[in-house]
Amino acid sequence: GAGVSQSPSNKVTEKGKDVELRCDPISGHTALYWYRQSLGQGLEFLIYFQGNSAPDKSGLPSDRFSAERTGGSVSTLTIQRTQQEDSAVYLCASSFLGQTSTDTQYFGPGTRLTVL
Amino acid sequence: AQSVSQHNHHVILSEAASLELGCNYSYGGTVNLFWYVQYPGQHLQLLLKYFSGDPLVKGIKGFEAEFIKSKFSFNLRKPSVQWSDTAEYFCAAGMDSSYKLIFGSGTRLLVRP
16 A cells, blocks of 8 residues: 655755645554654654644754644644754654554655755 | 664675674663664665564564663674665664654665675
8 A cells, every 4th residue: 555655855945934844644544753864863753643633742843843633644744934954854654553662653755855 | 861872874895794783772661672774765664673572583685683681782683785785774762662763873884796
């Protein structure tokens, strides 16, 4: 079946603009995760959804970052007033239940964000 | 703080050489351990995982990893690498019953033909 998809694959924006990144998880997966990978760094956890609720937003780096999930499916990560340090690859993952890490997370191809 | 360390950032090997990539985690409780691989232009994908039981786990494409609790380590090994193993490898850990994965910074492996 189809895997996790993300759009756009690349996004170049100017400092101060808002951006929206989209994630389509695997159908039937209740858990959805956003991670960020900065140059030379590992993946940094941003936010976790269980259904449409986000019980863990602990990784969001500032209040300029927000995310929502609708219909237990598509999720959008929004970054307001982008800064150059927001440049990174943003990865989305989904898993069937997501209650523990024993539930395999399947990753999308990522969105490469460049803030000029 | 909970963390995962990969000490080899770049590794260059010739085909048929043996591979060992180091991974250490810092946490005293129960951990679930993973190795993910990202081939050029492809998604991050699961290579192997360890939850409990036999500390030597085998994954896809001839890879294996050994969990050594006393050393807080989960090193990845392959007896003979191929050019197609060129990729970036990430070690990750899930602590206790958390859903959250903590990733290492990755190791870029280049296998010369």
